[in-house]
Amino acid sequence: MAGRKKVKLAYIINDACRKASYNKRKKGFVKKMKEISILCDVPVCGILYSQYESRPIVWPNPLEVQRLITQFRNMPEDERNKKMVNHEMFLKQRIEKEQEKLNKLKKENREKQIRMLMNQCLAGRPLTGLNLDGLNDMDCMIKGSLTEIVTQIKSRKEKELAEMNQPQVAPPQVLAATTDQNMHAAMETQVFDQSNIYTKQTVPWFLGDVPNQQFGFVDDQIPPL
Known part of the structure; x- marks a missing residue:
């Protein structure tokens, strides 16, 4: 699909072409004023004079146009002319940029x-x-x-x-046990294990005079060698 041909902004010499372009762009001009009024919620009015019309085109209506013109004229001059430029000022700004x-x-x-x-x-x-x-x-x-x-x-x-000057956090130190402490702990573990074995396996055979309610004295239960 071909793009729209760029139109050269210059006065159209041919009367028929100029009138056709006016009729087409007049509708677009009114449409754009309506769109900006709805989308941006701003008061908009337009007056369009032409040699092809017996009466000027006024949008949206004469009363609204008159009201906006009166409101604009009642504004302070500094505020009214703050963003207003004519053709000379517009060209000057463009040249400066x-x-x-x-x-x-x-x-x-x-x-x-x-x-x-x-x-x-x-x-x-x-x-x-x-x-x-x-x-x-x-x-x-x-x-x-x-x-x-x-x-x-x-x-x-x-x-x-x-x-470099930031304080460094040292890792937690693990106190190593000395050789004597390690040996002592190992001996305690061994004695504890041996005592458990002794208690479980040899106690019933070496209680001596401890009486037993069912079998009497434990010595009586020792088998002969």
Whole structure:
């Protein structure tokens, strides 16, 4: 699908083409006023004079147009003219904006040129064709680069110094037992295990004179060798 052809904004010399364009754009103009009034909730009115109409086109109606015009005229002059521009002021603003863009491009190109000359100096080539203004520009750029480098070095040193001065949290220390303590604990474990074995296995055979209600004395239950 082909895009819409860009229309050149210029006076249409042919009467028929001009009238056809007027009728088509008149409807679009009214439609746009209605849309901006609904979408943005702002009061809008329009008056359109033309040689093709016996009466001017007024939107939305004459009473609303009169009310908005009266309200506009009753506003303070500073507020009323704050964003109002005529054709001359509009062109002046556009020229100022374009001049700012041009100055920005000139500055960028000048910086690139100075950087190329600096690279030539580092390569050992002589600076030919550079006037006093160019040398001053190069001097300013070199000083600015040195200042930026010194600032970065200082910032990194301060950061490293701050990291070194931060208190380090030591890991929890585990107290190692001495050799005597380890041996003592091992002996206690062994004695405890042996006592358990002794209690479970040998107690019924060596109770001596302890009476037993069912079998009398335990000694009577010892089997002969």
